[in-house]
Amino acid sequence: MPHAKAKPAINTRIQARNKELILEAALEVFSVSGFRGATVDQIAARADMSKPNLLYYFRRKEDIYVALLEHTLSDWLEPLRALDPAGDPLAELSRYITAKMQMSEANPMASRLFANEILHGAPMIEKFLKGPLKQLVAEKAEVIRFWMANGKLAHADPYHLIFAIWAVTQHYADFSVQVEAVLGRRENGRSAQKAVLDILLRGLRPRQP
Amino acid sequence: MPHAKAKPAINTRIQARNKELILEAALEVFSVSGFRGATVDQIAARADMSKPNLLYYFRRKEDIYVALLEHTLSDWLEPLRALDPAGDPLAELSRYITAKMQMSEANPMASRLFANEILHGAPMIEKFLKGPLKQLVAEKAEVIRFWMANGKLAHADPYHLIFAIWAVTQHYADFSVQVEAVLGRRENGRSAQKAVLDILLRGLRPRQP
DNA sequence: GTCTATAATATGATAGAC
DNA sequence: GTCTATCATATTATAGAC
Known part of the structure; x- marks a missing residue:
């Protein structure tokens, strides 16, 4: 069997879409509650996504916040x-x-x-x-x-x-x-x-x- | 033995002083971190007081915050x-x-x-x-x-x-x-x-x- | 990629000795 | 009035099945 390539970036479109959804939801939550006041749960709920799934895209709450600011x-x-x-x-x-x-x-x-x-x-x-x-x-x-x-x-x-x-x-x-x-x-x-x-x-x- | 009165408000001066100290410390902490971002620990530390002692004067974190605003x-x-x-x-x-x-x-x-x-x-x-x-x-x-x-x-x-x-x-x-x-x-x-x-x-x- | 379950931690609040 | 110890809960983050 020829060497199977390391998995390429599949579904980049879904990824981009989901990152967008998360940032959109995060803006709503962070702008109301501030960094500390916001919870990952709230953001996930508003993005219609499970918390672990959200944390698959952004490892830490802080990462979402920084991405949003940038x-x-x-x-x-x-x-x-x-x-x-x-x-x-x-x-x-x-x-x-x-x-x-x-x-x-x-x-x-x-x-x-x-x-x-x-x-x-x-x-x-x-x-x-x-x-x-x-x-x-x-x-x-x-x-x-x-x-x-x-x-x-x-x-x-x-x-x-x-x-x-x-x-x-x-x-x-x-x-x-x-x-x-x-x-x-x-x-x-x-x-x-x-x-x-x-x-x-x-x-x-x-x-x- | 003549009837012992119910304990009168002793040490009202100390109480007033401590409440002042707490409000002063709370202002510093809340103004930096907001309501949710602030912790009772931080306030107690800054007021040089144990957390339970602080909560003896203000039962809940919210009580300190409201008192401060008023x-x-x-x-x-x-x-x-x-x-x-x-x-x-x-x-x-x-x-x-x-x-x-x-x-x-x-x-x-x-x-x-x-x-x-x-x-x-x-x-x-x-x-x-x-x-x-x-x-x-x-x-x-x-x-x-x-x-x-x-x-x-x-x-x-x-x-x-x-x-x-x-x-x-x-x-x-x-x-x-x-x-x-x-x-x-x-x-x-x-x-x-x-x-x-x-x-x-x-x-x-x-x-x- | 997405989920359920859960570990690890932080934090508000209380119990009870002194 | 003040303390140590601790409970109860909320929350970030991860493990591992699917």
């Missing part, structure tokens, strides 16, 4: 990356803020996942914060500073401006329970968007156009 | 309560923002405790959000609207303005890990305060003074 970290930065030095400053910032508000509305669970991770000291993504994120923000802060120096934008600290944009836009995802409790209703995405743009950008119009 | 909920609202309809609008808002920034800096752990509770759906303080908090915000939004109607403040949605103030000021406590990673240093309270006041209030100066 899976979305890059998307998260895309709108900031898109800030174009050659564009009109107010239009660029407006586009950025709108994109962040839409991300908060479309995927509040991802926002809460990150919020939770950072709130707890960012043990898993510390390197990302101090590396790629710091690097990108430095670059874009320079762009904003350049706009201000050229009189196209009123002066303000670029770093704190970026923090303010993050804080306000993510607030609607992370603290939606509070927002809805205070307003007494489910927040309307569009009206919040309009109000936020107004509050954050009005003060940035240059003095002498 | 213990600080009221303080949390004080600066907003102090917003004075008779005062100068920009000065009042400036004072409010500054007070919130100082609270974030002085007690980031309390801020994170609330952030965590709300992030996870606010199971313990839902009534507080829909009751006293909603009530107070409605009242103060009315004050802001009144200022705007009288031309003392540029127009903006009062509710979303309050949300923006909360979001930005609490960001420095809740996401301090990220802020410090991006800035590459520990944030200076005073410069952040100045920048935040500038970003949030500049757009609110009335058009025709």
Whole structure:
């Protein structure tokens, strides 16, 4: 009998599909309960899978969590990356803020996942914060500073401006329970968007156009 | 022998002291790990107390958590309560923002405790959000609207303005890990305060003074 | 690849001596 | 009031049949 090859990667499609299902379920569970609050049981149940089967795809609970963070970290930065030095400053910032508000509305669970991770000291993504994120923000802060120096934008600290944009836009995802409790209703995405743009950008119009 | 009285409350001072110690330790642990992430062991260790002894003062872990939230909920609202309809609008808002920034800096752990509770759906303080908090915000939004109607403040949605103030000021406590990673240093309270006041209030100066 | 059963551990909570 | 010892349970993770 000719040498039987070591088993090749069969059913890669099923594997990919199941990994997707697990990550999807895990996002729902982790974003509600945090890393420690979530149990593998809950994730398995939501993914319609037995616990051992789930642990066949991801050996440890932590592996699912890390995969989930990595899976979305890059998307998260895309709108900031898109800030174009050659564009009109107010239009660029407006586009950025709108994109962040839409991300908060479309995927509040991802926002809460990150919020939770950072709130707890960012043990898993510390390197990302101090590396790629710091690097990108430095670059874009320079762009904003350049706009201000050229009189196209009123002066303000670029770093704190970026923090303010993050804080306000993510607030609607992370603290939606509070927002809805205070307003007494489910927040309307569009009206919040309009109000936020107004509050954050009005003060940035240059003095002498 | 005359009838011995049922034991009176002896050592109430020690009890009060120990409860204080426990709450102090619990704040540190819960604010880092959240309700589920925190263990009674950790809290007891940090309070220099045995676990059973701690559970003599608070029968269940949840009791400590609730006591902690109630213990600080009221303080949390004080600066907003102090917003004075008779005062100068920009000065009042400036004072409010500054007070919130100082609270974030002085007690980031309390801020994170609330952030965590709300992030996870606010199971313990839902009534507080829909009751006293909603009530107070409605009242103060009315004050802001009144200022705007009288031309003392540029127009903006009062509710979303309050949300923006909360979001930005609490960001420095809740996401301090990220802020410090991006800035590459520990944030200076005073410069952040100045920048935040500038970003949030500049757009609110009335058009025709 | 998927399951049942179970090991190994962590943790909330209690009993009972002192 | 405080301690040591321990129970009961929940949960991560693995073994091994199918």
